[in-house]
Amino acid sequence: MASNYYFVTIAILALASTVLLVHASDPSPLQDFCVAVNDAVDGVFVNGKFCKDPKMAKAEDFFFSGFLTPGNTSNPVGSYVTPVNVMQIPGLNTLGISMVRVDYTPYGQNPPHTHPRATEILVVLEGTLYVGFVTSNPENRLFTKVLYPGEAFVFPVGLIHFQFNTGKTNAVAIAALSSQNPGVITIANAVFGSNPKISDDVLTKAFQVDKNVVDYLQAQFWWPNN
Ligand SMILES: *[C@@H]1O[C@H](CO)[C@@H](O)[C@H](O)[C@H]1NC(C)=O
Numbered sequence: 608m609a610s611n612y613y614f615v616t617i618a619i620l621a622l623a624s625t626v627l628l629v630h631a632s633d634p635s636p637l638q639d640f641c642v643a644v645n646d647a648v649d650g651v652f653v654n655g656k657f658c659k660d661p662k663m664a665k666a667e668d669f670f671f672s673g674f675l676t677p678g679n680t681s682n683p684v685g686s687y688v689t690p691v692n693v694m695q696i697p698g699l700n701t702l703g704i705s706m707v708r709v710d711y712t713p714y715g716q717n718p719p720h721t722h723p724r725a726t727e728i729l730v731v732l733e734g735t736l737y738v739g740f741v742t743s744n745p746e747n748r749l750f751t752k753v754l755y756p757g758e759a760f761v762f763p764v765g766l767i768h769f770q771f772n773t774g775k776t777n778a779v780a781i782a783a784l785s786s787q788n789p790g791v792i793t794i795a796n797a798v799f800g801s802n803p804k805i806s807d808d809v810l811t812k813a814f815q816v817d818k819n820v821v822d823y824l825q826a827q828f829w830w831p832n833n
Contacts, residue, residue, distance in 0.1 A: 635724065637788055655701050655787070656693065669698035677779070678710040683830045685715020685772070690833075693787040705787055709780045711736070711772035718793055719769045720833060722762075725789035727782050729770070730759040734778025740768035767794060791833035800829035 634654060641653045659668070671691050678687025692705035699705060705725070709717055711734065729738065731754045739751035740762045752760050753773065762768040764785070772778040798805065799821075810821040 637724065637786070639723075639790065656697070658700065659697070664698070669696060671696050674708050674781070677777075678708065680710050680712045680715055680777075682832070683828070684718050684832050685712035686710060686717045686770075686832060688717065688833045692784075692789065699787045702787055703785060705784050705789060707782050707784070709770065709782065711770070711778040711780075713775050713777065714772055715778075716771040717769060718795060718832060719767050720791055720793040721765055721767050722784060722786070722789040722791060723765060725784035725786035726764040727762040727768070727784045727789070728759055729754075729762070729780050729782035731756050732779045732781060734772055734776055735774035736778055736780060737771045737773045738762075738769065740766045742766060793829070793832060795824075796829040796831060799824040799827065 637654045644650045673689065673695075674691070676689070678689045680687045687710045689708040689710075690705070691707065693699040696705075709729075711717070733756060736754045737751065738754055738760050739749055742748045742750075743766070752758075754760055770780065798810070804825050807818050807821050810816075810825075811818050814821070
């Protein structure tokens with residue numbers, strides 16, 4: 608009898624330690640921020656979206672049909688990102704995955720940007736892409752590769768990365784991202800196109816340029832590519 612209690616105790620301890628491991632940290636946020644409010648009447652549901660009664664779910668909740676449609680690349684950067692995340696497929700809610708299709712004109716690019724909530728793996732279907740990412744401080748090491756159809760490359764979560772079509776033809780890529788809502792921060796847009804604008808005093812010193820250079824950059828239209 609005593610040995611039975613011993614084994615039950617061991618089993619409970621093992622279970623408890625597993626549970627502790629699973630809950631060792633807070634879950635990652637699924638949106639940019641979540642300001643606390645005292646009264647739920649003024650609040651919205653966060654970290655994902657409300658869930659449908661599972662009995663009401665249907666195949667369409669898990670379906671998207673637009674991946675054969677090329678994006679409109681007539682814009683200043685010469686690329687277009689078609690997102691397929693929880694906004695397009697509600698069934699992705701809480702599942703930690705999404706996709707994009709990216710179209711590029713000859714010499715078009717997906718400019719330097721980061722996804723705060725996702726690692727990305729991109730595969731080229733057509734054309735030739737020069738791709739890369741830069742590691743964090745202090746190394747700021749650049750990793751690059753020229754990709755041909757059938758070749759894939761990984762952009763680790765949070766790191767600044769880009770794709771540039773070096774070929775004379777259009778290029779097409781598909782990418783998978785490890786979040787239902789990866790988020791996008793395009794570096795130029797965030798730094799020079801913020802609303803309202805970041806002070807000249809900050810940007811002249813940060814970029815070690817004159818005020819007229821900062822004013823010039825802030826006056827540009829920063830195409831919201833993603
Ligand atoms: C593509 O975008 C350009 C610029 O916004 C626009 O003028 C053009 O009508 C669009 N083409 C299509 C087919 O939607």
